[in-house]
Amino acid sequence: MADHDLIDGYLAEIAGRLPSEAVEELADGLDETFQHQLLRGLSPTEAAHAAIAEFGRPAQVTAAFARQSAGRHTAVALLVTAPVYAGLWGTTLITAQAWNWQIPPAAALAFGVTLLAVATTLGIVAKSNNPATARLVGPATVALILLDLGMLAAVATAAPALTWAAALAVPASLIRVAVAGRNLPRVCAR
Structure with missing residues (x-):
């Protein structure tokens, strides 16, 4: 040197x-x-x-x-695709009449708060110029995987029948879980 x-x-x-x-x-x-x-x-x-x-x-x-980090790219990809997932799951919950499901209010609140925390974290990472901030994508990705799995479990146990919307939302979430899980080691590496 x-x-x-x-x-x-x-x-x-x-x-x-x-x-x-x-x-x-x-x-x-x-x-x-x-x-x-x-x-x-x-x-x-x-x-x-x-x-x-x-x-x-x-x-x-x-x-x-920071702009080139795997964490930032993952955060942006998850944020860009979020409206599609929200639309799929929102339609699924409406067509399956989720308001009639026997889900404890505390569980629904925890789901919503976690989803908001994940979205906020991904937004912060996507806008940050600090490479250290990209490390937050790892925990946010794990939380998102758990949210997807929780939604899949809720639909599997509480939905009265498979709707066309669920037929689209379920494989979409399974794909997101698989892709996010595969990328997890890359975004967690410093």
Whole structure:
């Protein structure tokens, strides 16, 4: 690595914001850029300034990492598809006359509060420029899987008959559970 205080300070600032693997990757690229600037005839200080300018301010670099994180992509995908699931399950509950089901009010309230917390968390992650915020997608994904499974269990036990809406909502939720479960290790990795 280029032994220059400016670059060391830049990397130290980024190290507080990004995972160590990302910082190592940035350090390698920054060193290559620094060496290239030296070959162009710049002094070490000028080469360090030029290399850092090419990479951008630490806030820009961390925001770029946040935008590219698996957690953010997952949050956006879950939010974008949420209206489809809401429509499918809303139609299912209406056509199955869910208001007649024997579901304890506390369970319905817990479901609603959890759903709101998941949606809020996914929204925060989708809008955040902080890579650390993307870690919240793991617990939100687990909660969403549990909500889907809870809805599937409620429909299986409480619905009087399978409706056309449930015939669409059930496989959609099963697919979301499978995809979210498969992506869970990726979004939980730091």
